[in-house]
Amino acid sequence: MVLAYGIMSVANWARHRKYEILETMQSIESSTHRRGLRLSNVVLLVVVIAFIVAVIFAANQNDIIGWMVVAVAGGWLILSLVSLMMVSRGARAVHKTARDFNSNIAAATAGGTVVDATDPMRDTKVDHSLKIVEVQKRVITEELARGIDQADFEMIDRALDTIEMTAHNARDMINPNRHNTSKPDADNGSNTITGDVIN
Numbered sequence: 001m002v003l004a005y006g007i008m009s010v011a012n013w014a015r016h017r018k019y020e021i022l023e024t025m026q027s028i029e030s031s032t033h034r035r036g037l038r039l040s041n042v043v044l045l046v047v048v049i050a051f052i053v054a055v056i057f058a059a060n061q062n063d064i065i066g067w068m069v070v071a072v073a074g075g076w077l078i079l080s081l082v083s084l085m086m087v088s089r090g091a092r093a094v095h096k097t098a099r100d101f102n103s104n105i106a107a108a109t110a111g112g113t114v115v116d117a118t119d120p121m122r123d124t125k126v127d128h129s130l131k132i133v134e135v136q137k138r139v140i141t142e143e144l145a146r147g148i149d150q151a152d153f154e155m156i157d158r159a160l161d162t163i164e165m166t167a168h169n170a171r172d173m174i175n176p177n178r179h180n181t182s183k184p185d186a187d188n189g190s191n192t193i194t195g196d197v198i199n
Contacts, residue, residue, distance in 0.1 A: 040084050051077045122173050129170040136163045 054073040058066030136159040143151045143159075171178065 040087070044080055044084060047073075047077050047080045125173050126170050129166045129173075132166045133163050136160075136166075 051070070051073040054066070054070045058070045139159045140156050143153075143156050146152075
């Protein structure tokens with residue numbers, strides 16, 4: 001009779017286990033999580049004791065029903081072990097996902113922009129922009145080499161405009177959200193740039 005009551009309590013535990021799992025998943029960082037794991041360990045201990053008692057009663061009475069009770073108790077033991085392992089693994093996965101999500105949110109709000117280093121299309125576009133800047137620099141150098149009297153200042157102005165537009169587009173490719181930041185690029189390069197020179 002005690003064994004049947006133990007098996008019934010394990011069945012009730014299994015029905016209510018899904019609510020404990022949800023509660024455990026929602027409170028991974030809190031003390032409820034630790035309490036849930038302790039409760040799982042206690043319930044697992046009860047199932048192991050019920051299995052041992054069932055084996056002892058079945059061995060003492062040596063009848064078919066006793067061994068059937070042992071099989072049922074063993075099944076519950078295996079089920080509880082598997083569910084405990086799955087819940088623990090799931091809780092660890094949720095914890096890792098939450099930690100990764102929090103670190104991604106922190107990185108996104110830190111003001112920096114994460115640029116994927118393996119974007120071949122963007123790399124090709126930036127490379128093309130730099131080639132345009134090199135060509136326009138060569139145009140300016142050639143015009144200035146002619147001297148002040150023969151230099152085509154309209155061509156120099158067009159080259160400088162092209163360099164400015166190309167630099168603007170390249171910066172947009174590298175940091176597409178730079179216009180949406182709280183500190184906009186208001187001066188568009190008209191003020192003096194300050195900082196350390198990196199060789």
